[in-house]
Amino acid sequence: xxxxxxxxxxxxxxxxxxxxxxxxxLRIGGETIVDLLDYEALCAESxxxxxxxxxxxxxxxxxxxxEYEPLGLNFAQPLMSGMRxxxxxxxFCFVDQLPxxxxxxxxxxxxxxxxxxxxxxxxxxxxxxxxxxxxxxxRHASPLYISVHAMDPLLRSRILGTPRGAxxxxxxxxxAEGGIEFHxxxxxxxxxxxxxxxxxxxxxxxxxxxxARSLAPVPVGLTDHxxxxxxxxxxxxxxxxxxxxxxxxxxxxxxxxxxxxFVFPSDEFYLAAGRPLPEDGEYEDYEQIDDGVGMLRLxxxxxxxxxxxxxxxxxxxxGGQKLLAACGVSAAPFLRQMFAAHPLTGLTVxxxxxxxxxxxPSVTVSGLLTGGDLVRGLQGAECAAVLxxxxxxxxGETVFLDDMTLEEVSRALEKPVIPVGxxxxxxxxxxxxxxxxxxxx
Numbered sequence: 001x002x003x004x005x006x007x008x009x010x011x012x013x014x015x016x017x018x019x020x021x022x023x024x025x026l027r028i029g030g031e032t033i034v035d036l037l038d039y040e041a042l043c044a045e046s047x048x049x050x051x052x053x054x055x056x057x058x059x060x061x062x063x064x065x066x067e068y069e070p071l072g073l074n075f076a077q078p079l080m081s082g083m084r085x086x087x088x089x090x091x092f093c094f095v096d097q098l099p100x101x102x103x104x105x106x107x108x109x110x111x112x113x114x115x116x117x118x119x120x121x122x123x124x125x126x127x128x129x130x131x132x133x134x135x136x137x138x139r140h141a142s143p144l145y146i147s148v149h150a151m152d153p154l155l156r157s158r159i160l161g162t163p164r165g166a167x168x169x170x171x172x173x174x175x176a177e178g179g180i181e182f183h184x185x186x187x188x189x190x191x192x193x194x195x196x197x198x199x200x201x202x203x204x205x206x207x208x209x210x211x212a213r214s215l216a217p218v219p220v221g222l223t224d225h226x227x228x229x230x231x232x233x234x235x236x237x238x239x240x241x242x243x244x245x246x247x248x249x250x251x252x253x254x255x256x257x258x259x260x261x262f263v264f265p266s267d268e269f270y271l272a273a274g275r276p277l278p279e280d281g282e283y284e285d286y287e288q289i290d291d292g293v294g295m296l297r298l299x300x301x302x303x304x305x306x307x308x309x310x311x312x313x314x315x316x317x318x319g320g321q322k323l324l325a326a327c328g329v330s331a332a333p334f335l336r337q338m339f340a341a342h343p344l345t346g347l348t349v350x351x352x353x354x355x356x357x358x359x360x361p362s363v364t365v366s367g368l369l370t371g372g373d374l375v376r377g378l379q380g381a382e383c384a385a386v387l388x389x390x391x392x393x394x395x396g397e398t399v400f401l402d403d404m405t406l407e408e409v410s411r412a413l414e415k416p417v418i419p420v421g422x423x424x425x426x427x428x429x430x431x432x433x434x435x436x437x438x439x440x441x
Contacts, residue, residue: 002026002053003033003080005073012072013065019052025073026058027051034135035081037114041139043071079114086111087127089161091230092187097223099358103403113144120290122147122185125171126164133171137178143213144175148184150193151204159193169204176211184215185291189232190239198243202250202263209258216288217243218266224360234362240273260284266292268365271330292365295422296331300338302424307342314432320346321384321434326374328366329353347434349387352378358402367391371404375412383415384434387427390419 002024008015025033028042028050042048046067051060063071086109095109113128113136115121122145128136136144150156153166175182184205188194193201198217205212219235226232235243244265251261261284270277280301283294307315327335332353339349354377356363358370366389378386393399398406398419410417420430 001032001034003039003075005052006076007074009070009072009074013048013063013069014050014072017050017061017063019050019061019073020054022054024053025050025075026053033080035114036075036079037117037139037141039073039080044068079112083108083110084112084114084127085109086124087162087164088124091159091161091192092189092220092222092232094221094223096229097225097359099223099225102401106401113141116145117141117143120145122291124160124165125168126160126162128171133174137175137180141180143181143183146172146182146184147187148201148205148215149186150197151201152197155193155197159189172205172208172212176208179211181211181213183213183288185288186215186217187220188217188235188243189220190235194239194243194246198246199250202246206250206254206258206262209260209262212262214260214287215263216266216291216293217247217263217269218291219243219268219272221365222362224362235269235272237272237274240269241275243269244273244275264288264293267294267296268292268330271334277334296334299422299424299427300334303338303342303428304424306425306428314345315343316345317343318348320348322348322350322382323385323387323431323434324378324381324383325349325351325387326354326369326378327351327389328364328369329355329361330364331366342428344431347431349431350383352381354378368401370402371400371406371409372402374400374409374417375404378413381413385416385418386413387418387420387430390421393419 005019005021005023005025007021008019027033028039028048031038031042033039033042044067046065048063048065048071049060050063051058088111095107098106111123111127113123113125116123124147148168149159151169153169156168157163157165159165186193186198186201188198202215205215219240220232222232222234247263247265250263254260254262261282264283267277277297280297283297286294286298289295289298325335325339332351336351339351354369354373355361356369357373357376359368369392374388393406406417406419418430420427
């Protein structure tokens with residue numbers, strides 16, 4: 001497969017060798033380049049033999065460079081191939097629950113193991129052939145993030161809506177034997193893959209440790225736009241506590257047996273159950289934090305550590321400017337407790353829990369709040385500024401899920417709306433800078 005080169009980095013090994021924009025990359029080391037993974041693996045050596053074509057003429061280049069030094073070639077598609085799409089019909093697919101007015105890009109159902117390797121996206125492997133699985137092993141694409149949901153083949157097939165789901169045990173065995181490590185996720189639906197099914201999933205996954213590094217049980221996310229879909233319900237406090245009881249027993253057992261707790265329920269389970277989050281050390285290396293596992297605990301730990309470094313005169317409670325911290329309903333009690341335990345001189349931080357009007361009140365996480373939710377929930381609120389989580393915005397942009405911009409929300413509220421990173425020290429720094437925010441919107 002020929003790969004069109006759109007640009008060559010200044011001063012790069014490829015430019016020095018004479019490769020130019022418009023050339024086509026044909027092979028590296030005699031191998032055809034399927035995608036970015038092949039390209040990066042094959043050009044990592046200090047000596048690279050490359051075959052390219054210009055105006056129909058093929059030329060071989062013998063390039064010497066530092067080991068792992070980039071060649072400096074850029075291609076039209078970041079992955080050097082199209083995105084691999086989902087072939088499943090999951091019981092709980094969030095895309096199927098989007099409101100009609102959601103923008104088209106949100107409806108893309110990707111299931112690309114390469115994005116799992118590069119970005120930590122969860123994939124099901126149902127669209128991965130045996131040949132592709134061999135390539136994963138050959139390229140040592142590790143670690144991967146895999147949506148397991150259930151280890152029982154028939155149950156997993158039912159959940160994913162495809163018989164291909166039954167192949168997971170043999171796929172995981174092949175990955176483990178090939179030296180590939182992976183983190184697992186189980187989106188749990190009450191009465192379907194929790195209870196005895198969850199016990200079975202934990203036991204079978206733990207048996208593949210250390211290839212399987214962790215399992216994150218996550219409660220199913222349900223919007224108010226489920227017309228025509230199967231009947232599911234959110235976890236009740238009692239059901240959430242039952243999941244945590246199972247996880248707790250296995251965590252204690254596996255810590256003794258494997259040296260790791262292995263099972264790390266998401267923050268949502270603890271919030272739904274009304275139970276305190278585990279302590280900082282119980283999350284070990286926070287390897288599943290992007291799946292909402294330990295995010296609040298790490299936030300509080302980092303906030304406390306940064307707060308401890310402040311001079312005592314900055315730690316007096318009450319008075320001064322009032323700030324609003326806008327968040328989803330589920331995280332609000334934890335954040336209120338955190339801010340109350342860390343008073344700041346001349347500042348009052350009020351946590352405002354907002355109902356989700358875009359997806360429906362059943363969605364209570366902060367990251368899925370929209371610009372419209374902020375405007376509806378905070379209109380007329382008196383404060384110097386509003387803090388929001390940066391995860392509400394499209395990555396690298398200032399656009400919310402409903403296509404409102406940060407500037408539009410600030411104008412509607414007539415006050416600055418400040419996106420803040422998820423680290424605790426970033427949150428504290430943003431609060432302390434409040435007196436500079438007036439007039440910045």
